[in-house]
Amino acid sequence: MISSTNKTVPEVREYRCNICKDEEGYIERLKNSDDPFDYVEIWRDCECVKERVSERLMKSSKITPEFQKKTFGNFTQEGRPPLVQDAYKAAYNYVRDLDDKNVPNKSIALLGRPGCGKTHLLMAISNNLIAKRTQVLYFPFVEGFNEIKSNLDSLETRIHQMQQAQVLYIDDLFKGRKEVTDFVIEQVFAIINYRYLEKKPVLISSEKTIAGLCEIDEGIGSRINEMCRDYKVMLQGGIELNYRLQ
Structure with missing residues (x-):
C-alpha cells in the first residue's frame, strides 16, 4: 500500500525591507564588557524609515505623480532667456541654502509670464x-478654491492646513479671468498673514507682479514681497519667455 502525507507548505512572507522585516527598526546588541554574556540592547531606526517618511510626506503633499517627476536636472536651461536662467538659479540656491534641519528659513516667489517654468522650478524645490x-503642502490656486467653494464645510480645515504646513506651495496665485472676490482675498490674507507672522516659508508662483498683487490687496502683496525679498524673480517680457510657444 502506498501512503501519502499532505504537507502544508509554510507561507513565505515577502518583506519590503529584509533588514528590519518592515518593523522600521531593529534591536542591536552591543558588548558592555569583556564578559561575552554582558551586553546592552539598543533600538536602531532602519535606513528604510527615511524612504517611508518621504513617501508619506509625498502622499500628503497633494503633488501629482506627473509633478513628482519635476527636478532641476530635467529643467531645460539651454537656449532659454537670461531671466529664466535667473529663476533657475534662485530656485537652486533656495534648496542649497537650507538650514541644518533641511527647512527653508525664507520664502520664494517666481512671478510673471506664463510658460517660463515657474511651476517646474518650484516643484523641483518641493520634491527636494x-x-x-x-513637509510640503501643494495648493493649486484655481482648483483649490473651486474645491473649497463646492464644500464650504471644509473651509476652516483647509485654511488651517495651509497655515500650519511646514512649507506651503501656492501655485498660480490669483490666476483667473474674473475679478478676485472679497471672499478669496480674505482667505488668502488669512493664510499669508499667519505664515508671515509665524515666519513659515511659502513657495509662490503667479502671473501677477508684486505691483499686480498689491492692486488686488496691498496687505497680501507687501507681505509676499518682504517674505520673498532674497528669492524673488520677476519674469517680465515678451512671448520669448514662454517655452510652450517655441
Whole structure:
C-alpha cells in the first residue's frame, strides 16, 4: 500500500525591507564588557524609515505623480532667456541654502509670464524638500478654491492646513479671468498673514507682479514681497519667455 502525507507548505512572507522585516527598526546588541554574556540592547531606526517618511510626506503633499517627476536636472536651461536662467538659479540656491534641519528659513516667489517654468522650478524645490523629509503642502490656486467653494464645510480645515504646513506651495496665485472676490482675498490674507507672522516659508508662483498683487490687496502683496525679498524673480517680457510657444 502506498501512503501519502499532505504537507502544508509554510507561507513565505515577502518583506519590503529584509533588514528590519518592515518593523522600521531593529534591536542591536552591543558588548558592555569583556564578559561575552554582558551586553546592552539598543533600538536602531532602519535606513528604510527615511524612504517611508518621504513617501508619506509625498502622499500628503497633494503633488501629482506627473509633478513628482519635476527636478532641476530635467529643467531645460539651454537656449532659454537670461531671466529664466535667473529663476533657475534662485530656485537652486533656495534648496542649497537650507538650514541644518533641511527647512527653508525664507520664502520664494517666481512671478510673471506664463510658460517660463515657474511651476517646474518650484516643484523641483518641493520634491527636494520632501526627499529631505520636510513637509510640503501643494495648493493649486484655481482648483483649490473651486474645491473649497463646492464644500464650504471644509473651509476652516483647509485654511488651517495651509497655515500650519511646514512649507506651503501656492501655485498660480490669483490666476483667473474674473475679478478676485472679497471672499478669496480674505482667505488668502488669512493664510499669508499667519505664515508671515509665524515666519513659515511659502513657495509662490503667479502671473501677477508684486505691483499686480498689491492692486488686488496691498496687505497680501507687501507681505509676499518682504517674505520673498532674497528669492524673488520677476519674469517680465515678451512671448520669448514662454517655452510652450517655441
